[in-house]
Amino acid sequence: MNFQLTREQALTKKMVEKFCEEVVAPTADDMDVAHEFPVDIVKQMGELGMMGIMWPKEYGGAGGDYVQYCEVIERLTAAHAAVGTVVAAHTSLCSGPIYYYGTEEQKQEWLVPLAKGERLGAFGLTEADAGSDSGATQTTAVDMGDHWLINGSKIFITNAGYADTFCITAMTDKKKGTRGGISFFIIDKDDPGFSTGAEEDKLGIRCSSTRELIFEDCKIPKDRLIGQVGQGFKIAMGTLEKARIGVAAQGVGVAQGAFEITKEYMGQRKQFGKTINKFQYPAFTMAELYTRIEAARLLVMRAADLADKGLPCGTQSAMAKFYASEIAMDMATKGVQFHGGYGFINDYSIQRYFRDAKIMEIYEGTSEIQKLIVSGAILR
Amino acid sequence: MKAIVCVKQVPDTSGVVAVKADGTMDRAAMATITNHDDLAAVEAALELKDQTDCKVIVVSMGPPPAEGMLRELLAMGVDETYLVSAREFGGSDTYATSQIIAAAVNKIGVDADDVVFCGRQAIDGDTAQVGPQIAEKLGLPQVTYAAEITDNGDSLTVKRLLEDGHMMIKVNKPCLITCVKELNDPRYMHVARIQDCYEMPLTIFDYEALKNEPLIDPDTIGLLGSPTNVYKSFSPPPKGEAVMLEGADRATVDKLTGILADKHLI
Numbered sequence: 001m002n003f004q005l006t007r008e009q010a011l012t013k014k015m016v017e018k019f020c021e022e023v024v025a026p027t028a029d030d031m032d033v034a035h036e037f038p039v040d041i042v043k044q045m046g047e048l049g050m051m052g053i054m055w056p057k058e059y060g061g062a063g064g065d066y067v068q069y070c071e072v073i074e075r076l077t078a079a080h081a082a083v084g085t086v087v088a089a090h091t092s093l094c095s096g097p098i099y100y101y102g103t104e105e106q107k108q109e110w111l112v113p114l115a116k117g118e119r120l121g122a123f124g125l126t127e128a129d130a131g132s133d134s135g136a137t138q139t140t141a142v143d144m145g146d147h148w149l150i151n152g153s154k155i156f157i158t159n160a161g162y163a164d165t166f167c168i169t170a171m172t173d174k175k176k177g178t179r180g181g182i183s184f185f186i187i188d189k190d191d192p193g194f195s196t197g198a199e200e201d202k203l204g205i206r207c208s209s210t211r212e213l214i215f216e217d218c219k220i221p222k223d224r225l226i227g228q229v230g231q232g233f234k235i236a237m238g239t240l241e242k243a244r245i246g247v248a249a250q251g252v253g254v255a256q257g258a259f260e261i262t263k264e265y266m267g268q269r270k271q272f273g274k275t276i277n278k279f280q281y282p283a284f285t286m287a288e289l290y291t292r293i294e295a296a297r298l299l300v301m302r303a304a305d306l307a308d309k310g311l312p313c314g315t316q317s318a319m320a321k322f323y324a325s326e327i328a329m330d331m332a333t334k335g336v337q338f339h340g341g342y343g344f345i346n347d348y349s350i351q352r353y354f355r356d357a358k359i360m361e362i363y364e365g366t367s368e369i370q371k372l373i374v375s376g377a378i379l380r
Numbered sequence: 381m382k383a384i385v386c387v388k389q390v391p392d393t394s395g396v397v398a399v400k401a402d403g404t405m406d407r408a409a410m411a412t413i414t415n416h417d418d419l420a421a422v423e424a425a426l427e428l429k430d431q432t433d434c435k436v437i438v439v440s441m442g443p444p445p446a447e448g449m450l451r452e453l454l455a456m457g458v459d460e461t462y463l464v465s466a467r468e469f470g471g472s473d474t475y476a477t478s479q480i481i482a483a484a485v486n487k488i489g490v491d492a493d494d495v496v497f498c499g500r501q502a503i504d505g506d507t508a509q510v511g512p513q514i515a516e517k518l519g520l521p522q523v524t525y526a527a528e529i530t531d532n533g534d535s536l537t538v539k540r541l542l543e544d545g546h547m548m549i550k551v552n553k554p555c556l557i558t559c560v561k562e563l564n565d566p567r568y569m570h571v572a573r574i575q576d577c578y579e580m581p582l583t584i585f586d587y588e589a590l591k592n593e594p595l596i597d598p599d600t601i602g603l604l605g606s607p608t609n610v611y612k613s614f615s616p617p618p619k620g621e622a623v624m625l626e627g628a629d630r631a632t633v634d635k636l637t638g639i640l641a642d643k644h645l646i
Contacts, residue, residue, distance in 0.1 A: 008574050008575055011452065011455060011569065011574045012571060014569075015455070015568055015569040015571070019568050048571060049572040049573075053571055057575075061572075062570075062572040064571055064574070064575055068571070
């Protein structure tokens, strides 16, 4: 057992901390108010190798690992949660299935530009009637001989308004249902019959783009199928299993960011003649919260380490995801509380963390779904 | 063509100054950063590399932990690094230091179209002497305080940042330029290069490696060979609390000028 970061992991941490301090954090509040997608930040992250950290260099990636990916996601999210969301959806959800399940040709054509940050990626699984029950997909893909014809829609798709490449699931054989009836496809933003809906007006992560994907007789070439026909559900679940580590890192990031600004506020705010960090109740509460943040971080790093070693990480990533998102919500809630009335005023950043925290318990598998996964694994 | 950049690892000014018994700073015991002006010099060299595909080489003199800084510079895009490090070099003042670094640069070799970059000055010593002295010892033309650099192939056009204005100078290569931090915004490390930087070239120039260089005179290097000696290093005591005046009215201005007049500042 070794809890030391490697030299490369430590240097990545140093680099992303500086990048966040100078580039991401200073713009976060203003961009949040303006609902501005971080176009320039995404471009810069692509140039710095942050849009394909754990993919090999031959596929345009940085040749790093999941631990480095989680360090980057945590820090970006601590500075501005929506930026972490953009990178995570792009990397784990869109590039991930192409790397793990795509052919060499698909990797060269689709993964390389994603990993280099030249194109942005999105992932479409959720539908109006297929949320936690993601197997209830209504979107269909029909084999027309020389092409696939896709009809239907996907909702709540992260990065949708700015993405160039989309990985989606569609039903290819309704009779077979979830196991064997769903297939996995790559969509280009310019494919005929493909469009995106209006931006969703969200409670949090307001700088990320969330839209509907609409397929109206969308015609795509045959070589857009990832894996075999009927493997789509398996690919989607395999993708989510690893992607969850990134969402868990986002949870730690929100918690860490909320902790840092609350700590700073508590060191300045005076009541009854002393700063409020000198009172035992808030001090002990912060001690408990920080211990849980550190515990969540260790769960994330454990899951990332398993993924790096190519070992099963589904249960670990599920535990990390629900635990980290819970502490994100709890830390942000206490953060607002310790800010008192100022915490309720939009001039203070803590309210942004409070709004951003909630989605961590919902997207990429709700906390309830994570507990379903964990209980299924430990009680069988 | 190559760009050779002289870089110093300096104490993090936000930390505490550690001092050795001989009065010089105990660099190994302090948190360190890359000197700001030197980072601007590295970035200037990397921008030249972006334009001309030249090789960028960094030279630094300091204790072995300076390797960490050199690895970070490799992750930014530097191609090769040299660490000049030996007990014989320790405690050198600017005269001795510039002699040793000039010898190292000379050993690497300065070709007809090369440029040597230095930072204007280091935040620990603040002398701004080492860059110009290296230029003198290598017989290179020098332009100091560069705030803008344009490459013309066989020459550079440099805009110098002076206290009361700017000066434009054209200088033929090979030359030495000292850079101010206003010159640019140094780039971040690239994640892919972070993976490689610990395998990239880092050569140690110890005393043995440099002793036969014509610029090295054993009697004028190190603490004993330095014409100047540091008598004492210390953190200055904090000044008194600042007085804040608020208001944009005549009375506030009168109060301010009154305070300044009392202190004989105006």
